[in-house]
Amino acid sequence: MTQAPPAPEATPPPPPPPSAMDTAAGVGSSLLRSLVMPALALVVALVIGAIIIAFSDVNNVPLLFEDPGAALSAMAREVVAAYKALFVGAVGSVYAISETLFAATPLILASLGVALGFRAGLFNIGAQGQMLIGAMSAVWVGIYVDLPTPLHVLLAILAGLIGGMVWGGIAGLLKARTGAHEVITTIMFNFIALYLVQWLLSIPLFQEAGRNNPVSTAIRPTAQLSPIFGGSYRVTLGFAIALVAVFFVYWLLYRSSWGFEFRAIGLNPQAGAYAGMGVATAVTLAMAIAGGLAGVAGANQVMGLAPYKATTALAGSVGFDAITVALLGRSHPIGVLWAALLFGALKAGGRQMQGAAQIPLDLVVVLQALIVIFVAAPALVRAIFRMKGVAEKPAQMTKGWGA
Amino acid sequence: MTLELQGITKTFPGVVANDDVSLAVGEGEVVALLGENGAGKSTLMNVLYGLYKPDKGTVAIDGEEIELNSSRDAIAAGIGMVHQHFMLVPVFTVAENVILGQEPAGPMGVIKQESAHQIVSEISERYGLRVDPEAVIEDLPVGLQQRVEIIKVLNREARYVIFDEPTAVLTPQEVEEFFKILRGLQEDGKGIIFITHKLGEALEVADRIAVMRAGKKVAEVSPGETNEEALAELMVGRPVELVVPKDASSPGDTVLEVKDVVVLDDRGHRAVNGVSFEVRAGEIVGIAGVQGNGQTELIEGITGLRPTLGGTVMLQGTDVTDYSPRHLHNAGISHIPEDRQESGLVLGFTVAENMVLDSYYEAPFSRGIIMNWGAVEETAERLVEQYDVRTPGVNVPVSNLSGGNQQKVIVAREFDREVALVVASQPTRGIDVGSIEYIHSQIVAKRDAGAAVLVVSSELEEVTALADRVLVLYHGRIAGEFAPDADITDIGLAMLGSAAS
Numbered sequence: 093m094t095q096a097p098p099a100p101e102a103t104p105p106p107p108p109p110p111s112a113m114d115t116a117a118g119v120g121s122s123l124l125r126s127l128v129m130p131a132l133a134l135v136v137a138l139v140i141g142a143i144i145i146a147f148s149d150v151n152n153v154p155l156l157f158e159d160p161g162a163a164l165s166a167m168a169r170e171v172v173a174a175y176k177a178l179f180v181g182a183v184g185s186v187y188a189i190s191e192t193l194f195a196a197t198p199l200i201l202a203s204l205g206v207a208l209g210f211r212a213g214l215f216n217i218g219a220q221g222q223m224l225i226g227a228m229s230a231v232w233v234g235i236y237v238d239l240p241t242p243l244h245v246l247l248a249i250l251a252g253l254i255g256g257m258v259w260g261g262i263a264g265l266l267k268a269r270t271g272a273h274e275v276i277t278t279i280m281f282n283f284i285a286l287y288l289v290q291w292l293l294s295i296p297l298f299q300e301a302g303r304n305n306p307v308s309t310a311i312r313p314t315a316q317l318s319p320i321f322g323g324s325y326r327v328t329l330g331f332a333i334a335l336v337a338v339f340f341v342y343w344l345l346y347r348s349s350w351g352f353e354f355r356a357i358g359l360n361p362q363a364g365a366y367a368g369m370g371v372a373t374a375v376t377l378a379m380a381i382a383g384g385l386a387g388v389a390g391a392n393q394v395m396g397l398a399p400y401k402a403t404t405a406l407a408g409s410v411g412f413d414a415i416t417v418a419l420l421g422r423s424h425p426i427g428v429l430w431a432a433l434l435f436g437a438l439k440a441g442g443r444q445m446q447g448a449a450q451i452p453l454d455l456v457v458v459l460q461a462l463i464v465i466f467v468a469a470p471a472l473v474r475a476i477f478r479m480k481g482v483a484e485k486p487a488q489m490t491k492g493w494g495a
Numbered sequence: 496m497t498l499e500l501q502g503i504t505k506t507f508p509g510v511v512a513n514d515d516v517s518l519a520v521g522e523g524e525v526v527a528l529l530g531e532n533g534a535g536k537s538t539l540m541n542v543l544y545g546l547y548k549p550d551k552g553t554v555a556i557d558g559e560e561i562e563l564n565s566s567r568d569a570i571a572a573g574i575g576m577v578h579q580h581f582m583l584v585p586v587f588t589v590a591e592n593v594i595l596g597q598e599p600a601g602p603m604g605v606i607k608q609e610s611a612h613q614i615v616s617e618i619s620e621r622y623g624l625r626v627d628p629e630a631v632i633e634d635l636p637v638g639l640q641q642r643v644e645i646i647k648v649l650n651r652e653a654r655y656v657i658f659d660e661p662t663a664v665l666t667p668q669e670v671e672e673f674f675k676i677l678r679g680l681q682e683d684g685k686g687i688i689f690i691t692h693k694l695g696e697a698l699e700v701a702d703r704i705a706v707m708r709a710g711k712k713v714a715e716v717s718p719g720e721t722n723e724e725a726l727a728e729l730m731v732g733r734p735v736e737l738v739v740p741k742d743a744s745s746p747g748d749t750v751l752e753v754k755d756v757v758v759l760d761d762r763g764h765r766a767v768n769g770v771s772f773e774v775r776a777g778e779i780v781g782i783a784g785v786q787g788n789g790q791t792e793l794i795e796g797i798t799g800l801r802p803t804l805g806g807t808v809m810l811q812g813t814d815v816t817d818y819s820p821r822h823l824h825n826a827g828i829s830h831i832p833e834d835r836q837e838s839g840l841v842l843g844f845t846v847a848e849n850m851v852l853d854s855y856y857e858a859p860f861s862r863g864i865i866m867n868w869g870a871v872e873e874t875a876e877r878l879v880e881q882y883d884v885r886t887p888g889v890n891v892p893v894s895n896l897s898g899g900n901q902q903k904v905i906v907a908r909e910f911d912r913e914v915a916l917v918v919a920s921q922p923t924r925g926i927d928v929g930s931i932e933y934i935h936s937q938i939v940a941k942r943d944a945g946a947a948v949l950v951v952s953s954e955l956e957e958v959t960a961l962a963d964r965v966l967v968l969y970h971g972r973i974a975g976e977f978a979p980d981a982d983i984t985d986i987g988l989a990m991l992g993s994a995a996s
Contacts, residue, residue, distance in 0.1 A: 347865065347866055347868075348861075348864045348865060348866060349855055349856050349860075349861040349864045349865070349866055350864050351866075352848070352855050352866060355841075355844070356841050356844065356848075356852065359841045359842070359843040359844065360837075360838070360840075360841045360842065360843075362837055362838040363837075363838045363839065363840060363841045363852065364841075365800065365820065365838070366800060366820060366830070366832055366838040366839065366853075367820070367852040367853040368819065368820040368821030368822075368823075368824050368853050369821075370821075
């Protein structure tokens with residue numbers, strides 16, 4: 093009955109009159125509107141990034157007092173050079189596009205897992221650990237199973253899927269059975285996965301002969317994901333798998349009865365229980381599928397990248413970036429695809445920017461953070477562009493911590 | 496001293512929410528603002544409270560026009576509002592909530608707890624609003640939480656107080672207490688606007704009654720010159736049946752048999768302590784009682800949402816004690832849950848999705864795990880038509896619908912199949928007269944079609960109007976059984992646990 097904010101301003105105004113809401117035009121424009129905010133957020137982030145670039149050259153600052161004109165033009169030159177390099181590095185050539193897609197591939201997969209969890213009301217922080225376990229499962233198949241190419245790849249991907257599902261599913265089961273909060277368990281399972289993998293990589297089962305650091309034997313060539321643009325480009329079949337996963341998650345959420353349950357329980361678990369849904373089963377299943385998607389992302393990190401060996405660093409920061417990407421994509425599979433492509437482009441372009449314009453790669457991280465902040469705070473962007481309009485509802489992410 | 500709204504017009508895209516509405520309230524006067532959900536009452540009050548800017552029209556105090564750009568302006572002008580959903584911090588004490596926003600602070604910003612207490616005690620005493628300043632909000636019943644809201648408003652020195660549906664969440668006893676408080680405020684010279692859709696209440700407390708329909712003020716009458724029927728007709732725009740028309744029941748076989756059932760509440764107390772009764776085909780059994788006497792737990796126990804500690808629940812001769820909700824759904828139980836927004840609906844889902852919330856897994860809505868949205872939409876469209884749900888379409892979020900229409904979505908979903916037993920908990924709480932009339936007729940129709948019906952309501956009139964037999968629940972036990980035309984005082988006494996029988 094009680095609501096937290098004491099301010100009378102917090103009165104929810106009555107819902108906007110339900111007219112012209114159901115028309116096709118309404119639906120179309122809402123789709124367009126959902127793209128406007130991220131686009132404007134990107135613009136604002138790039139502007140702030142430009143200011144950072146302008147001041148990153150320490151020589152420009154004293155120059156600003158001696159000869160402002162020269163300083164400003166020097167700054168402008170640097171900004172243009174940096175962003176040009178960023179753009180060219182992201183989409184300026186076939187190679188650049190390949191690099192973008194290559195970087196986006198694991199992000200798409202892992203973020204889909206996180207987004208699926210959000211839809212079911214679960215805050216899955218465990219993509220990192222699920223990736224590691226998925227990767228090790230795929231590596232085992234890649235090393236020890238002898239099969240011709242397409243089958244071997246499929247089996248290894250399947251192993252990654254199952255490994256991730258088990259890892260995610262355990263957290264789901266704990267939540268369903270004991271009420272242990274998934275944020276806590278998945279964080280802990282990240283640590284368990286990391287040290288488990290470190291140990292696995294130091295026993296003969298996995299460790300490359302003659303090594304004393306934790307690196308696995310390379311998987312057989314038959315289990316490697318083949319490049320799709322030819323050998324000199326790094327993007328592989330993994331990207332195609334990620335696209336299939338986007339379609340699959342969309343289908344699961346919006347075209348299957350499981351997805352109906354996930355979404356219902358994510359929005360209102362009490363109503364789910366009242367309607368006879370097995371809330372515990374759904375929670376376990378959703379976490380398992382989320383883990384499976386991250387597991388495939390992990391498999392991709394070994395199967396799609398020379399030298400095709402597993403290390404403890406194979407997941408990089410993908411498992412955590414996935415949370416950001418899922419939020420940016422508003423937990424919708426298509427949104428996640430675009431957000432992951434954007435992050436992939438920033439990553440690919442950022443390397444070029446570092447090489448050509450001597451702007452550290454870290455700026456890309458700053459840009460990513462700024463984009464997310466502005467997407468998360470649409471009121472800020474609206475204020476900057478002096479937009480009026482009805483406040484849009486934030487995407488449903490998770491229920492409270494105690495739930 | 497008069498607060499006046501003159502010629503207020505407020506439009507939203509496609510809808511005129513207020514059309515040239517004028518309203519005045521004077522010192523020591525209670526004006527009831529009566530109207531169905533969506534008639535424009537809330538919009539008008541939000542204009543008055545500075546939350547909306549009207550397209551046309553003015554707000555004036557004593558003939559002097561005032562500018563209201565935010566609720567802060569309204570508060571400064573002496574206008575206070577007690578919202579339907581309370582704006583309290585659940586983990587703070589009464590005193591802390593009352594001073595929130597204008598904390599009396601000493602040096603270093605330390606809050607003076609004693610003066611906070613003093614403020615609360617003073618106001619409590621002056622208006623008879625008894626409440627412990629030390630109590631934590633979340634431990635208080637709703638009626639007391641409302642008092643805290645009122646104290647908050649009084650502490651800000653409001654001269655005009657708007658109450659938005661203040662009785663919707665109160666038990667009959669709390670309503671009586673509330674009316675006493677209202678009279679106290681009136682005697683103190685406060686001007687009061689009382690938003691409601693309950694006709695009896697408007698007649699009981701108001702000096703004047705303003706009726707709104709479809710954005711317009713259609714009448715302003717004094718209680719002496721009108722009655723419930725006339726008001727209902729003004730509100731709805733057509734004559735309304737306030738009495739549920741139904742023939743005598745002809746009960747058949749026993750459908751539901753509840754025997755010695757014990758159910759615990761969330762705190763582990765025996766909320767239901769050995770309840771036995773039966774409901775036969777073709778009859779409506781009503782459960783009356785002051786809220787919190789085990790009704791919620793009893794219904795949750797019967798419908799599989801809460802485990803029972805003892806006793807049996809038999810459905811058509813089969814022991815269904817502690818069956819899962821889905822199992823019971825398939826065994827032939829329809830359930831209208833107590834709280835439509837908490838458990839009856841997924842508010843973020845569309846009307847169509849909510850229409851299949853408990854049957855989505857069955858043909859024709861899905862085959863295997865593949866949903867057939869075509870079939871879902873088709874069924875939803877038919878149900879919307881058949882059950883008179885007012886919605887611009889089936890793919891609109893159900894949260895856009897009014898309370899009455901949300902409840903109709905649930906009724907449509909639960910009633911559109913052959914069932915042996917209908918369990919309806921607070922079927923018409925907080926909804927408009929037109930929808931109440933409609934839902935009551937649907938419940939009677941279900942009975943006449945041969946279903947056993949169990950109705951629980953905290954409104955005694957609803958139980959006696961609908962039921963063929965009335966059971967009174969008091970402290971988790973059946974405190975008496977009555978015919979629906981029994982003396983209301985006897986039923987009332989049983990509800991208070993002092994039945995002579």
